[in-house]
Amino acid sequence: MEKNWTYGTSYLNDKTGVIVIGITGREASQVVTETEAIYPGITKAGVTPGRGGKEVAGVPVFNTVKEALQDPALKESINTGLVYVPPTSVKDAVYELIDNGIKVIYIVTEHVPIRDTAEFYSYAKEKGVKIVGPTSLGAIVPKIGRIGAVGGKDPFIAYQRPDEPGSYVILSKSGGLTTTTAEMIKRRGFGIYTAIALGGDVISCTTYADVLPELEEDPNVKGVVLLGEPGGSYEEQAAQLVIDGKFTKPLVPFIGGRFQDYLAEGVSFGHAGAVVERGMGKASDKIRKFLEAAKYGPVNVAFFYHEIPQRLLELGCERDLPDTTGDVVEPLYSTLED
Numbered sequence: 001m002e003k004n005w006t007y008g009t010s011y012l013n014d015k016t017g018v019i020v021i022g023i024t025g026r027e028a029s030q031v032v033t034e035t036e037a038i039y040p041g042i043t044k045a046g047v048t049p050g051r052g053g054k055e056v057a058g059v060p061v062f063n064t065v066k067e068a069l070q071d072p073a074l075k076e077s078i079n080t081g082l083v084y085v086p087p088t089s090v091k092d093a094v095y096e097l098i099d100n101g102i103k104v105i106y107i108v109t110e111h112v113p114i115r116d117t118a119e120f121y122s123y124a125k126e127k128g129v130k131i132v133g134p135t136s137l138g139a140i141v142p143k144i145g146r147i148g149a150v151g152g153k154d155p156f157i158a159y160q161r162p163d164e165p166g167s168y169v170i171l172s173k174s175g176g177l178t179t180t181t182a183e184m185i186k187r188r189g190f191g192i193y194t195a196i197a198l199g200g201d202v203i204s205c206t207t208y209a210d211v212l213p214e215l216e217e218d219p220n221v222k223g224v225v226l227l228g229e230p231g232g233s234y235e236e237q238a239a240q241l242v243i244d245g246k247f248t249k250p251l252v253p254f255i256g257g258r259f260q261d262y263l264a265e266g267v268s269f270g271h272a273g274a275v276v277e278r279g280m281g282k283a284s285d286k287i288r289k290f291l292e293a294a295k296y297g298p299v300n301v302a303f304f305y306h307e308i309p310q311r312l313l314e315l316g317c318e319r320d321l322p323d324t325t326g327d328v329v330e331p332l333y334s335t336l337e338d
Contacts, residue, residue: 137175166191
């Protein structure tokens with residue numbers, strides 16, 4: 001993808017203009033309304049067949065993507081799709097976006113058939129289109145905008161305000177952890193450059209290893225927090241980039257779900273892709289791979305979630321903001337007695 005922006009990443013930047021498929025649905029209309037209140041103008045249009053001519057939070061609604069792009073101003077400004085449709089309609093929505101020249105697509109929908117995902121993922125690769133998801137909560141660049149529901153109604157509870165600096169990136173399969181991690185490290189003084197919820201399906205159309213090389217080349221990025229879980233091999237692929245010398249910036253991985261190592265295989269815990277099968281995908285194996293990567297680059301594994309800010313400090317990462325908590329952060333609650 002040719003770079004035509006000055007701040008942000010290819011996934012969300014100061015040239016991003018969004019078209020929302022399924023915009024008149026309950027969840028989509030709420031997200032668009034909340035997003036437009038914070039970042040007015042980032043959502044350019046929406047599509048719901050049969051609802052053309054209506055508006056959602058001042059955003060015009062069309063019957064098809066093709067109809068929306070007949071407007072010269074919209075054709076010039078729209079480059080990103082956000083999909084909020086039922087699982088069996090996702091494939092058609094994605095194909096419609098790709099066939100109309102949209103180059104970045106976020107899919108929020110859960111329970112998309114794996115076969116459908118495999119088909120549109122292959123088609124997107126062929127056409128040079130980036131898809132984030134399925135089951136992505138979206139992304140945010142606090143300085144310029146957000147896509148989807150990352151951060152909820154008021155993202156500035158967790159993320160710094162647009163006029164405040166941010167140099168750190170959060171990559172996560174979990175939408176919830178994306179925001180809670182942002183809030184935790186922001187309190188310790190680490191502002192967020194961007195956070196992307198990649199989604200936790202069996203097939204992730206954008207992986208950690210897809211994003212990290214771009215962050216390596218971005219001078220705005222000082223470090224990355226990577227949140228992983230059991231299932232698949234996406235975390236191991238990220239660790240291999242460090243081993244191969246293709247990612248050299250500070251990286252703090254946290255892999256949740258070590259308990260799953262001791263349970264029966266083939267059972268999904270949480271996300272659809274969080275499955276250990278045939279001895280592969282264990283959290284312990286992912287941690288071991290990152291510990292190996294630490295021999296080749298600045299990788300510092302957080303074994304417990306609340307250790308993430310300290311691991312950043314141990315890597316020499318500089319704060320963007322004042323530390324509002326002090327040097328030691330204890331868990332608020334504990335079930336263990338001394």
